[in-house]
Amino acid sequence: xxxxxxxxxxxxxxxxxxxxxxxxxxxxxxxxxxxxxxxxxxxxxxxxxxxxxxxxxxxxxxxxxxxxxxxxxxxxxxxxxxxxxxxxxxxxxxxxxxxxxxxxxxxxxxx
Amino acid sequence: xxxxxxxxxxxxxxxxxxxxxxxxxxxxxxxxxxxxxxxxxxxxxxxxxxxxxxxxxxxxxxxxxxxxxxxxxxxxxxxxxxxxxxxxxxxxxxxxxxxxxxxxxxxxxxxxxxxxxxxxxx
Numbered sequence: 001x002x003x004x005x006x007x008x009x010x011x012x013x014x015x016x017x018x019x020x021x022x023x024x025x026x027x028x029x030x031x032x033x034x035x036x037x038x039x040x041x042x043x044x045x046x047x048x049x050x051x052x053x054x055x056x057x058x059x060x061x062x063x064x065x066x067x068x069x070x071x072x073x074x075x076x077x078x079x080x081x082x083x084x085x086x087x088x089x090x091x092x093x094x095x096x097x098x099x100x101x102x103x104x105x106x107x108x109x110x111x
Numbered sequence: 112x113x114x115x116x117x118x119x120x121x122x123x124x125x126x127x128x129x130x131x132x133x134x135x136x137x138x139x140x141x142x143x144x145x146x147x148x149x150x151x152x153x154x155x156x157x158x159x160x161x162x163x164x165x166x167x168x169x170x171x172x173x174x175x176x177x178x179x180x181x182x183x184x185x186x187x188x189x190x191x192x193x194x195x196x197x198x199x200x201x202x203x204x205x206x207x208x209x210x211x212x213x214x215x216x217x218x219x220x221x222x223x224x225x226x227x228x229x230x231x232x233x
Contacts, residue, residue, distance in 0.1 A: 032218075033217075033219070035219045037156070039156075044206060044223040044226060045156065045206075046223070047219075047220070047221050050211070050219055050221070051219075088155075090155065090156050092220075094218035094219075098170040099158070099172065099173075100146075100148075102155060102156045102157065102158065104155050105155040
């Protein structure tokens with residue numbers, strides 16, 4: 001099994017852009033799709049990016065996803081930050097031994 | 112609109128065997144794989160198990176393998192999680208989640224319930 005490592009926390013000011021990384025410990029990041037979930041305090045997670053870079057309907061285009069094979073990582077970028085973006089963000093992928101892997105989560109503070 | 116409602120949580124003693132349920136509505140339940148995902152208090156998300164749309168395949172996290180059993184009743188649009196040999200570390204909020212792809216699991220989650228809290232304590 002592999003691990004997905006995220007920064008514990010990030011912070012940025014409203015209107016700015018922030019990028020959250022998700023690094024795969026072994027195997028290629030491109031081997032399996034990476035998905036991203038937003039979890040606001042006291043609520044259930046919601047999809048913000050699926051299959052590396054696809055945005056579900058209803059998610060603003062300020063949210064984007066990408067993968068980088070050179071660093072073996074995926075990234076979630078949020079531009080034009082709003083206070084409502086303050087939440088925990090989790091990356092997630094799939095291990096071919098039929099196992100789901102979540103990153104440890106990143107707490108985004110918009111201050 | 113997809114609606115998932117979990118139930119069956121509560122305070123349980125170590126070794127007890129509660130069964131969680133997840134009532135689904137707003138979509139054709141029998142067409143989609145379903146998952147359980149849990150979250151310990153103040154911690155991150157942990158995948159627990161998946162069941163194929165027709166119940167033919169089931170996979171589990173190592174942490175629950177041999178103790179938990181996922182099942183479904185497509186005639187009643189309900190997902191279950193039988194939890195045996197509970198331990199303190201099983202404490203957490205248990206979510207059911209839908210896999211967005213028709214048929215087999217794509218190992219992702221497009222809709223989540225509100226969760227049911229299981230507290231394992233003597």
